[in-house]
Amino acid sequence: MGDYQHHWKDGTPVHLPLGKIVCVGRNYAEHARELNNPVPDEPLLFIKPATAAVHITRPLNCPKDLGAVHFETELAVLIGRPLTHASASEVENAILGYGLALDLTLRDVQSQLKQKGHPWERAKAFDGSCPLSPFVAADKLTKGNLHFTLDIDGQRQQTGETRDMLNPVVPLIAHMSTQFTLLPGDVVLTGTPKGVGPLSTGQTLSLELEDVLFVETTVV
C-alpha cells in the first residue's frame, strides 16, 4: 500500500498525484435492482481516499475476516484539470484518460451500515479497496458508447455499456464538481453494471475496455 502512482498503458508514469477517488453508487438500473436498492433521484456519491488505490495487476489482498468482498467493475476517469461547478465543456476538456477499476466492497459490512443509516467508508474505503488499471489517453477512445467486461476464471461476469448509465460520464462529473472540487490526478469511478459478486482466493480476474486495454489480476 501507499506506493500507488498513475500510469499510462505504455508503462510511463502520469505525473499527477492521486488525491481522491470520487465514486457513484447505483448508476446502472439493473445493478440497483440486483441488490434490491431503489434507483436514487440524484447521484449517490461517496469518496475513497488515495490510500485505497493499488495497481490492479498486483495480486489482490482483501480483508479476510469481515465477510464477503464484492467486485464491482467500473470505468475510471482520470481528471487532468481543476473542476469546480464545471460546465459540460469544461469537464470534456478535463478528462485526461480512461481506465478500469474495481470498487471493492465489504458487502456484509455495507449492509449493516445501510441498516443503521451510517456512512459507507468502512465498507468502501479500506486500504486496497480501489485497484486501478493504467490509463488510456482520452483521445484514443470514442466519445460514444464504451464497452467493458470482467471475466473470472474465463467466465463472463460483468458487461458494461456506458450508454446504460443513469448519469452519463460528463454530466456526472459536472454534478460531482458542484459538491467537491476535483483536482488534477483525481479519479472518478462511474458505477458498476450488474453481475457483482464475492471474490474468492485463487480467482483470476480479466478486465477489458474496448479493444484498447486488457489487465489481469489474481486474488490471494
Ligand code: ZN
Ligand atoms: Zn461501485
